[in-house]
Amino acid sequence: MEFPLPLVKARLVRRYKRFLADAVLAEGPRAGEEITAHCANPGAMTGLAEPGTEMRLAPVADPARKLRWSWKLAALPGGGWATVDTSxxxxxxxxxxxxxxxxxxxxxxxxxxxxxxxxxxxxxxxxxxxxxxxxxxxxxxxxxxxxxxxxxxxxxxxxxxxxxxxxxxxxxxxxxxxxxxxxxxxxxxxxxxxxxxxxxxxxxxxxxxxxxxxxxxxxxxxxxxxxxxxxxxxxxxxxx
CATH class of the missing domain: 3.40.1350.60 (Trna Endonuclease; Chain: A, domain 1)
Known part of the structure; x- marks a missing residue:
């Protein structure tokens, strides 16, 4: 499975209400901007949702979607990646x-x-x-x-x-x-x-x-x- 669009690097500010995450974009023309991303994960996400965690976000092309970003990956402290989107x-x-x-x-x-x-x-x-x-x-x-x-x-x-x-x-x-x-x-x-x-x-x-x-x-x-x-x-x- 390949991501249809390049993922964008960001840093987590906080995850809340299970399905929302505030993040700061870390690259591209909007670097430094704080955004809210959809977090498609109903679980506890133990160890994956600490403030400052490096993230990879997917831009959302669907105009019907309220949130323009979707959280896909979280960087692991020892290197490597974890998938955030359970789907x-x-x-x-x-x-x-x-x-x-x-x-x-x-x-x-x-x-x-x-x-x-x-x-x-x-x-x-x-x-x-x-x-x-x-x-x-x-x-x-x-x-x-x-x-x-x-x-x-x-x-x-x-x-x-x-x-x-x-x-x-x-x-x-x-x-x-x-x-x-x-x-x-x-x-x-x-x-x-x-x-x-x-x-x-x-x-x-x-x-x-x-x-x-x-x-x-x-x-x-x-x-x-x-x-x-x-x-x-x-x-x-x-x-x-």
Whole structure:
């Protein structure tokens, strides 16, 4: 996935109301100007939203959008990048699945995004092929790191995430295949675990889903100001 327009360097002033961030542009003809950017991330963004953090913003071309900037990347203290916009994980996953670049899901002919299933739900990706059961894939963007090189999910309580696990378990019960795909949206981690202390309910739902046959996979991502691409598979702890 490549960014359609060059990202612009900025410095964070503050993030507030979850979806807003004030920043000072650091390059271009408007350098030094303070602006407000959309922050497409409902999570806690622990360690990524400290005042002074180096950012990369995307200019918004849509005249219907009130905010003219969108926060895409945050620089990590030790070097490298983290993805702020959680919607980008699905774009990266979609490109990789359609190109056959995710070994865990090799052999599927059709990849459908936002397919309806269950009573009132949509799955991130529904994979189909003639010679095998359908596979329901839910993608999660992982940005929390608290210790060493361990990425953790979630960074805030997510009743919606627990519901997704229950819905995937139901699909396994109907004879389909179902899986979680955790995309680590930062470049300083090499494995994925559950932040059970942050959301015990999600950790319990994960354990129930695994026992029901829901699979779990994780991948690193290669993140630069030019774009984001799927990286190597990573271990999931508890083991997937």
């Amino acid at each position: 980008l994980a699905n774009k990266v996953a979609g490109e990789a699945l359609r190109a056959g670049l995710v070994p865990a899901f090799a052999g599927f002919d059709e990849v459908r995004a936002e397919a309806r299933y269950g009573e009132r739900s949509r799955i991130d990706f529904l994979l189909s092929a003639r010679d095998r059961p359908d596979c329901y894939v839910e993608v999660k963007s992982v940005t929390l790191r608290r210790e060493g090189r361990l990425a953790e999910f979630p960074d805030a309580k997510t009743a919606r995430g627990a519901r997704h696990l229950e819905e995937l378990s139901a699909m396994v019960g109907q004879g389909a295949r179902a899986a979680m795909l955790y995309l680590v949206q930062r470049t300083d981690c090499d494995r994925v675990g559950l932040a059970a202390d942050i959301d015990p309910a999600y950790a319990a739902a994960f354990a129930r889903a695994r026992a029901a046959g829901v699979e779990a996979f994780a991948h690193a991502c290669e993140i630069t100001p030019e774009g984001i691409r799927l990286g190597a598979p990573l271990p999931v702890i508890p083991p997937a």
